[in-house]
Amino acid sequence: MNTISVKRPSFSGVARIKTIVIAGGAGFVGSHLCERFINQGHRVVCVDNLQTGSRDNIASLLAHHDFRFVLHDVTAPLALDGPVHEIYNMACTASPPRYQLDPIHTFRTCTDGAMNLLNLARDKGAKVLLSSTSEVYGDPEISLQHEGYRGNVNTCGPRACYDEGKRAAETLFWEYGAHLGVQTRIARIFNTYGPRMHPDDGRVVSNFIVQALRGQDLTIYGNGSQTRSFCYIDDLVDGLIALMASDEKMPVNLGNPDEFTMLELARKVLDKTGASVGLINQPLPQDDPRQRRPDISRAAELLGWAPKVALDQGLDLTIRWFWSVLNAQSVEARV
Ligand code: NAD
Ligand code: UDP
Numbered sequence: 001m002n003t004i005s006v007k008r009p010s011f012s013g014v015a016r017i018k019t020i021v022i023a024g025g026a027g028f029v030g031s032h033l034c035e036r037f038i039n040q041g042h043r044v045v046c047v048d049n050l051q052t053g054s055r056d057n058i059a060s061l062l063a064h065h066d067f068r069f070v071l072h073d074v075t076a077p078l079a080l081d082g083p084v085h086e087i088y089n090m091a092c093t094a095s096p097p098r099y100q101l102d103p104i105h106t107f108r109t110c111t112d113g114a115m116n117l118l119n120l121a122r123d124k125g126a127k128v129l130l131s132s133t134s135e136v137y138g139d140p141e142i143s144l145q146h147e148g149y150r151g152n153v154n155t156c157g158p159r160a161c162y163d164e165g166k167r168a169a170e171t172l173f174w175e176y177g178a179h180l181g182v183q184t185r186i187a188r189i190f191n192t193y194g195p196r197m198h199p200d201d202g203r204v205v206s207n208f209i210v211q212a213l214r215g216q217d218l219t220i221y222g223n224g225s226q227t228r229s230f231c232y233i234d235d236l237v238d239g240l241i242a243l244m245a246s247d248e249k250m251p252v253n254l255g256n257p258d259e260f261t262m263l264e265l266a267r268k269v270l271d272k273t274g275a276s277v278g279l280i281n282q283p284l285p286q287d288d289p290r291q292r293r294p295d296i297s298r299a300a301e302l303l304g305w306a307p308k309v310a311l312d313q314g315l316d317l318t319i320r321w322f323w324s325v326l327n328a329q330s331v332e333a334r335v
Contacts, residue, residue, distance in 0.1 A: 019043040019084050021126075023074050023117055024091030026053030028197050029131065029189075032237050033088055034058055038067055045080065049073040052093045057196050074113035075105070084124040086244055089117045090131045092166075096159060096285065097202040103161035110165025111172070118176045118184070127183040129244050130173045132251060134190040134292055135163040143259075144295035147188065147251050157287040170251060177249040185243050190255025190294045194233030194314065195321035199329075205230065205315075208266055209322045212275035222284030224263035229293045231256040232314035235307035242303040255294035256307040268311070272319055 020037050024030040025046030030053065037044050043066045046058060050071065061067040072078055074091045092109045093099040099106040114130060121128035137145045138153030153163045170186055177184035193205035200210075211218050231254070239254040260268075266279055299305045309317075 017042055018086055019045065019082065021045045021047060021080070021084055021087040021117075021120070023047045023087065023089050023113070024053065024131075025088075026050060026055065026057050026069070027090060028053075028057070028094070028194075028201075029192060029233065029236065030088070030090035031057035031196055032194075032233050033090065033240065034061055034067065036237055036241070038064055042066065044068070045070060045084075047072050047074065047078060048091065052095065052098055052198060052201070054198070073109075074116055075108045077116045078120055080120065080124075084120065084126045087117055087121050087126050087128040088131070088240065088244070089114060089129060092131070092162070094133075095198075095202040096162070099162045100158050103158075106161040107165040110162070110169045114169035114172045118172060118182060121184075122176065122180055122182050127185065127244060128173075129185040129187060129240065130169055131240075132166045132170050132186050132188045133162070134188055134253070134255065134294065135159065135289075136167050136170065136188060136251075137289075137292075138163060139287060139289040140291060143291050144257065144293050145253070146295035147253055147298055154287050158285070159287045174249070184249050185246070186249070186251040187240055187243050188251050188253045188294075189236065190231055190253065190292065191228045192231045192233055192236045192255070194318050196233075197318075199322065199325065204228070204262060204265065205318065206322070208269040209273070209315075209319050210326070212269050212273040212277060213319075213322060213326050215275060215277060217278045217280040218266045218269065219282050220262055220266060220279050221282050221288065223281070224266065224279075225261050225290075226284070226288060227259045227261050227291045227293065228265075229256050229259045230265075230311050230314070231307055232309035232311075232317070235309050239299060239303065239305045239307075242305045243299075246303055248302050252299050252302060253294040253296050254299055254305070255296060256309075256311070257294055257296055258311060259291075259293040260311065268315060269319070272315055
């Protein structure tokens with residue numbers, strides 16, 4: 001068990017300074033949460049095993065006196081000294097090719113990880129939020145997907161370790177909330193993109209942008225008619241914080257309902273980067289959902305939340321970020 005000390009919270013002005021644990025805080029979404037909370041004056045404990053996250057994502061925070069990094073795998077119990085007010089459980093590799101590399105660990109991250117963080121929340125009297133996923137709907141037979149839809153998931157396929165792991169984690173959260181009095185929150189996150197996605201992450205937005213910037217053909221899996229709805233990272237962070245601040249224990253969809261085919265996404269990336277490359281077809285992975293689009297009416301009603309950043313604007317910001325990262329990498333490679 002990993003035990004670390006956390007400084008006592010203090011109070012300054014009107015805002016209450018909280019100690020916030022972000023499991024998976026060195027990853028794409030988690031690092032944006034860490035940054036947001038440090039900027040707001042809170043104390044952040046970032047817990048990560050660096051499986052897909054990196055110190056680069058939190059480089060600007062590491063020297064901050066209110067930021068602490070703990071190298072830890074959430075499949076093992078975590079003990080912290082001192083108070084903890086909120087826990088965001090963002091720990092789980094989200095890219096399909098990456099989470100499929102060690103499916104049993106992925107499943108255990110979802111289930112044992114959820115249990116360990118729920119136990120920490122119970123012991124500390126902290127609120128705890130699960131980053132669940134639209135994957136709990138599997139390959140949905142309906143559009144839009146609302147929270148009451150029970151999904152169409154293959155329990156014995158390559159995506160099951162993640163999809164079923166998240167479904168089991170939701171059950172653990174619901175039980176701890178209903179029967180042990182823990183203040184639980186469940187966010188069902190739909191495809192989110194933005195700066196700090198790993199260039200070799202394997203997800204579609206990062207793949208297309210990196211391929212275009214490297215002058216490579218864009219890889220379309222299947223015929224490219226499958227759809228996704230892409231949410232910009234800043235909108236998601238707003239939604240997660242609003243959900244944590246609410247009293248809602250049942251799952252809430254967070255995503256951007258503007259829906260695109262993968263061919264439409266590829267054309268946008270080609271237009272915006274000006275890359276003179278083509279599209280190449282590769283086999284559609286097994287159990288790849290054919291459509292995905294969130295019904296966000298519960299989030300609007302309960303949280304007053306809706307995404308603000310359109311795909312065109314978010315892609316511009318993301319392309320600019322990848323451009324600077326890839327340029328820096330090529331400069332490093334030359335020296
Ligand atoms: P990511 O892979 O960039 O980040 C995940 C982080 O968790 C990484 O830093 C990784 O090192 C860490 N991690 C993985 N397993 C761990 C373990 N056992 N112990 C400790 N740390 C561990 O993914 P992301 O896009 O930032 O996703 C964050 C969370 O949001 C995940 O739980 C994911 O399931 C969920 N989610 C994300 C999306 C999306 O589109 N980004 C969509 C749905 C759900
Ligand atoms: N995809 C694609 N080319 C790529 C990577 C992904 O066509 O280089 C497709 C993938 O088959 C899926 C969609 O893009 O239909 C979204 O894939 P991603 O891995 O980003 O997320 P998820 O499938 O988990 O929604």
